[in-house]
Amino acid sequence: MLLPKFDFHEPTTVAEACQIIAEYREKAGILAGGTDLLVAMKKKQISPQHLVSIGRIDELRKLDSSSGMLKIGACFTVADTAASEVIGKKWGALRAGARALGSPQIRNLATIGGNLVSASSAADLPGSLISYGARVVLTSTSKTRVVPLDQFFLGSRRTEIGYDEILTEIQIDEPPPYSGAGYISLGIRASQDIKIVNVASFITLDSSGKTIRNARIVLGCVGPTHLRAASAEKLLIGEGPSEAVFAKAAEAAIRDSAPRGARYSRASAGYKRAMVGELTRRTLGIAWKEALE
Amino acid sequence: MKKIIRLTVNNEEHQLAVEPNQTLLDMLRDQLGLTGAKKGCEMGECGACTVIMDGITVNSCLVLAMQANGKRITTIEGLETEQGLHPIQKAFIEKGAIQCGFCTSGMILSAKVLLDKNPKPTEEEIRSALSGNLCRCTGYQKIVEAVQSVSEDDVGPARQES
Ligand code: FES
Ligand code: FES
Numbered sequence: 001m002l003l004p005k006f007d008f009h010e011p012t013t014v015a016e017a018c019q020i021i022a023e024y025r026e027k028a029g030i031l032a033g034g035t036d037l038l039v040a041m042k043k044k045q046i047s048p049q050h051l052v053s054i055g056r057i058d059e060l061r062k063l064d065s066s067s068g069m070l071k072i073g074a075c076f077t078v079a080d081t082a083a084s085e086v087i088g089k090k091w092g093a094l095r096a097g098a099r100a101l102g103s104p105q106i107r108n109l110a111t112i113g114g115n116l117v118s119a120s121s122a123a124d125l126p127g128s129l130i131s132y133g134a135r136v137v138l139t140s141t142s143k144t145r146v147v148p149l150d151q152f153f154l155g156s157r158r159t160e161i162g163y164d165e166i167l168t169e170i171q172i173d174e175p176p177p178y179s180g181a182g183y184i185s186l187g188i189r190a191s192q193d194i195k196i197v198n199v200a201s202f203i204t205l206d207s208s209g210k211t212i213r214n215a216r217i218v219l220g221c222v223g224p225t226h227l228r229a230a231s232a233e234k235l236l237i238g239e240g241p242s243e244a245v246f247a248k249a250a251e252a253a254i255r256d257s258a259p260r261g262a263r264y265s266r267a268s269a270g271y272k273r274a275m276v277g278e279l280t281r282r283t284l285g286i287a288w289k290e291a292l293e
Numbered sequence: 294m295k296k297i298i299r300l301t302v303n304n305e306e307h308q309l310a311v312e313p314n315q316t317l318l319d320m321l322r323d324q325l326g327l328t329g330a331k332k333g334c335e336m337g338e339c340g341a342c343t344v345i346m347d348g349i350t351v352n353s354c355l356v357l358a359m360q361a362n363g364k365r366i367t368t369i370e371g372l373e374t375e376q377g378l379h380p381i382q383k384a385f386i387e388k389g390a391i392q393c394g395f396c397t398s399g400m401i402l403s404a405k406v407l408l409d410k411n412p413k414p415t416e417e418e419i420r421s422a423l424s425g426n427l428c429r430c431t432g433y434q435k436i437v438e439a440v441q442s443v444s445e446d447d448v449g450p451a452r453q454e455s
Contacts, residue, residue: 002314003357005312005313005314006313008296008357008359010359031357035352035355038316042335053360055360079349102337102425103340104350104424104425105340105343105351105352105425106355106425109351109356
């Protein structure tokens with residue numbers, strides 16, 4: 001299966017990369033890990049005339065948690081995300097997502113930035129990142145802007161990113177004390193699978209552990225983008241954490257979701273709804289346990 | 294337009310002129326004649342094209358030759374030494390882990406990276422390390438047994454010296 005022809009650019013700095021895409025605009029494609037982009041090009045879904053590889057830009061591969069905030073370079077790989085101790089310790093739901101993604105070979109190539117820019121609601125990293133309140137940094141020759149991740153996705157395969165912008169960094173604040181998060185994605189097989197439903201839940205308790213102060217629940221594969229389960233979140237805030245409350249939140253999350261049926265998707269709408277409920281309940285349980293640790 | 298890249302394949306340095314849209318897989322097979330890496334799906338799904346690049350496994354159908362510039366690549370052809378086949382290769386033969394053989398090079402390279410890092414993996418760790426390599430023939434059981442037998446044999450460098 002041949003790749004369409006293109007000119008290849010391999011800048012070594014972000015500034016240089018921005019200049020190249022500012023020049024070619026919609027004719028340019030940005031190559032990070034290539035696990036989505038090259039497949040789409042082989043299928044002739046897209047054929048950029050200029051491919052700008054950002055894989056050799058060192059500043060995009062870093063992981064920095066020195067400022068109380070986690071800053072992840074866009075080209076940090078999914079395998080490194082899954083293996084990172086810092087991420088595992090404070091952002092366990094992100095690690096769970098990274099571990100669930102693709103296969104070992106895919107995780108070695110795929111990047112965290114690429115998983116976001118691909119803008120698929122079946123992707124494994126956006127859910128937990130949104131639940132942690134992550135932001136993305138978009139850089140162009142003229143400006144840098146920071147966009148909350150839950151405003152970044154505009155639709156299936158559509159994002160806030162302009163033709164002249166590169167997603168350079170993901171920022172996540174350290175979760176407040178008594179917080180926890182869980183992520184589960186359900187596929188037909190354990191590996192190399194596009195997911196049927198994925199759910200990320202994040203909660204913050206008060207210092208007594210008796211009241212939920214904040215909750216964010218993010219549902220994947222049940223709409224064109226990841227969705228916040230707004231009524232489930234509202235229901236949880238102010239309540240005491242318990243299996244019974246989580247079961248009610250799960251019911252609310254089912255109502256918040258809008259899956260399409262099997263004609264368009266990998267599972268029937270009814271099955272997806274049921275799984276939204278179950279995964280919401282389970283991820284809230286994981287989040288609760290982590291919040292008490 | 295072709296560009297010149299330099300890379301090390303199986304400990305040999307090469308300088309090659311490659312097209313931008315040429316994959317590492319095509320370069321290995323067509324320009325270097327290393328046909329051990331197989332062309333299966335070409336979409337990153339089957340793992341038949343697995344090679345080791347700078348110590349990690351990748352699907353060479355999803356890597357541009359130009360992205361491999363400056364890298365160290367190991368293909369299945371690089372595993373055999375003067376002493377003969379690599380212990381994992383021997384184990385695959387002995388345990389009947391090869392039927393048609395199409396998945397074998399990828400399987401063995403994935404197993405090698407696992408055993409280099411973790412010489413005594415559990416069955417679950419083996420299955421997860423091989424989860425990006427599909428096999429249509431064996432049902433995986435014998436492949437897992439072959440990898441297990443190598444880890445039990447203790448072929449680590451410490452043993453080899455003694
Ligand atoms: S040929 Fe590369 S993964 Fe199938
Ligand atoms: S032996 Fe035939 S595909 Fe594995």
